[in-house]
Amino acid sequence: MLFWKKSEEERKAEEGDKTAILSLIEKGKVKKAIQILEKFKDNPQLRPILFDLYLKEGKYYYAYQLLEGYDPNLGTAKERALVYAKAGQYKKAVEEYLKVGDFESLIHAGDLLYSMGEKEKALEVYQRALKLAPLLERQTLEEKIQKVKVDLGLVEVKKESFIDKLKKGLKKTKEAVEFGLLFRGRKVDEELFEELEERLIRADIGVKLTVKIVEELRKEAIRRNIKQAEELKDLLKGMLISYIKDCKGEIKQKDELVVYLFLGVNGSGKTTTIGKLAYRFVKEGKKTLLCAADTFRAAAIEQLEVWAQRSGADIVKKQEGSDPAAVVYEGLQKAVSEGYQRVLIDTAGRLHTKEPLIKELRKIKQTILRFVSEEDVETLLVLDATIGQNSISQAKVFKEAVDISGIILTKLDGTSKGGTVVPICQELKIPIKLLGLGEGLEDLQPFEPEAFVEELLS
Numbered sequence: 179m180l181f182w183k184k185s186e187e188e189r190k191a192e193e194g195d196k197t198a199i200l201s202l203i204e205k206g207k208v209k210k211a212i213q214i215l216e217k218f219k220d221n222p223q224l225r226p227i228l229f230d231l232y233l234k235e236g237k238y239y240y241a242y243q244l245l246e247g248y249d250p251n252l253g254t255a256k257e258r259a260l261v262y263a264k265a266g267q268y269k270k271a272v273e274e275y276l277k278v279g280d281f282e283s284l285i286h287a288g289d290l291l292y293s294m295g296e297k298e299k300a301l302e303v304y305q306r307a308l309k310l311a312p313l314l315e316r317q318t319l320e321e322k323i324q325k326v327k328v329d330l331g332l333v334e335v336k337k338e339s340f341i342d343k344l345k346k347g348l349k350k351t352k353e354a355v356e357f358g359l360l361f362r363g364r365k366v367d368e369e370l371f372e373e374l375e376e377r378l379i380r381a382d383i384g385v386k387l388t389v390k391i392v393e394e395l396r397k398e399a400i401r402r403n404i405k406q407a408e409e410l411k412d413l414l415k416g417m418l419i420s421y422i423k424d425c426k427g428e429i430k431q432k433d434e435l436v437v438y439l440f441l442g443v444n445g446s447g448k449t450t451t452i453g454k455l456a457y458r459f460v461k462e463g464k465k466t467l468l469c470a471a472d473t474f475r476a477a478a479i480e481q482l483e484v485w486a487q488r489s490g491a492d493i494v495k496k497q498e499g500s501d502p503a504a505v506v507y508e509g510l511q512k513a514v515s516e517g518y519q520r521v522l523i524d525t526a527g528r529l530h531t532k533e534p535l536i537k538e539l540r541k542i543k544q545t546i547l548r549f550v551s552e553e554d555v556e557t558l559l560v561l562d563a564t565i566g567q568n569s570i571s572q573a574k575v576f577k578e579a580v581d582i583s584g585i586i587l588t589k590l591d592g593t594s595k596g597g598t599v600v601p602i603c604q605e606l607k608i609p610i611k612l613l614g615l616g617e618g619l620e621d622l623q624p625f626e627p628e629a630f631v632e633e634l635l636s
């Protein structure tokens with residue numbers, strides 16, 4: 179019978195020979211090495227090797243037992259901190275992280291302290307970390323610090339300003355393209371233009387526009403003999419603003435009845451946007467009525483009902499499958515007879531049934547015009563920023579159906595394609611009247627081209 183002959187090396191390893199054990203590990207025989215080393219936990223020469231293998235294998239609880247049962251100084255402070263954290267020994271983990279004291283360890287320590295409810299200590303550690311924070315991490319850490327301060331009642335909850343909301347809305351885009359870092363302290367050279375081109379495309383400005391922008395910048399840089407990249411950034415800012423400034427628009431507002439007709443494909447954020455706008459109108463003291471003309475799905479009707487409750491608006495609805503124009507007729511009859519000032523109409527958004535959809539929307543618009551004149555109708559197309567320029571082809575279908583007076587670009591906070599505002603404006607030439615910057619009731623903000631570009635490039 180062929181005996182499986184233990185290699186000489188393996189035999190030596192099993193006797194606790196360090197070199198032989200290390201050679202086993204080099205050959206990938208980690209499990210075998212652990213098996214052998216677990217017999218030599220008392221050996222201070224071999225214990226660190228076992229601790230290191232436990233860490234590599236993610237056996238944190240075993241590593242924790244070595245620290246507790248044999249030697250609390252095994253590994254580095256950072257390794258011990260990780261083991262203690264994984265083993266739920268947060269206090270010890272914090273101690274080790276604070277011994278390391280670098281940015282990442284301080285953040286871990288602060289997070290653990292916060293999770294343990296020790297918010298004062300968490301704040302103190304976060305503030306230490308802030309002094310070491312790399313540029314790109316500062317904003318996130320400052321938001322953490324602000325949150326802890328609010329928890330501790332050190333500052334009242336700062337009402338998010340328009341700029342704060344815009345910052346939040348463009349965070350993903352900025353993290354993806356980092357324009358702010360691109361120009362800092364750089365010379366104007368071909369590499370810079372190539373990087374700029376790549377980042378403009380990443381922000382979904384579109385290839386055609388990107389090439390045009392970069393070409394214009396190259397020419398200007400030569401004409402003005404620009405050497406510093408910062409100057410180029412100012413030129414880029416001016417160009418982007420020039421491309422979108424004509425798309426600034428406010429939604430129609432007056433004391434008497436205004437009808438807002440919402441178009442957009444399912445999932446674009448129509449119903450949510452109606453809810454946010456209804457909330458605002460009710461807060462302004464306007465008598466507001468929602469109209470559930472997306473009768474294709476019961477879910478859409480129910481969803482609008484939820485928004486009516488959340489916003490304090492009233493609602494007119496019929497059962498699923500009813501004629502949408504009939505719902506609109508009933509809604510406007512009620513609005514006129516009962517003195518409503520705002521009517522917000524939700525419609526179906528099934529683009530794949532293009533012809534019937536166009537017919538349905540035209541019929542709805544005709545019904546509206548039986549009650550109010552064109553100037554008191556705001557036809558708003560809701561576009562989902564996360565699909566970027568693809569929303570332009572969607573928009574063209576809806577444009578075939580009815581005249582669109584404004585665009586609402588939603589989910590800007592959920593995408594790195596914030597630059598899509600530029601091609602949408604350039605291609606559709608329709609005012610962008612509102613930006614959806616989050617799921618909250620207040621996360622619907624006006625489109626301010628200057629502030630938008632300022633934030634995008636900062």
Ligand SMILES: Nc1nc2c(ncn2[C@@H]2O[C@H](COP(=O)(O)OP(=O)(O)OP(=O)(O)O)[C@@H](O)[C@H]2O)c(=O)[nH]1
Pocket residue numbers: 442443444445446447448449450451478481527588589590591592613614615616617621
């Ligand atoms: N992050 C973020 N999410 C949003 C925003 N606007 C809408 N949403 C979310 O997008 C999803 C779809 O929103 P809906 O309002 O249901 O979209 P819809 O167009 O009405 O879709 P249907 O109900 O299928 O017609 C929901 O989860 C919303 O919370 C926004 O500005 N930011």
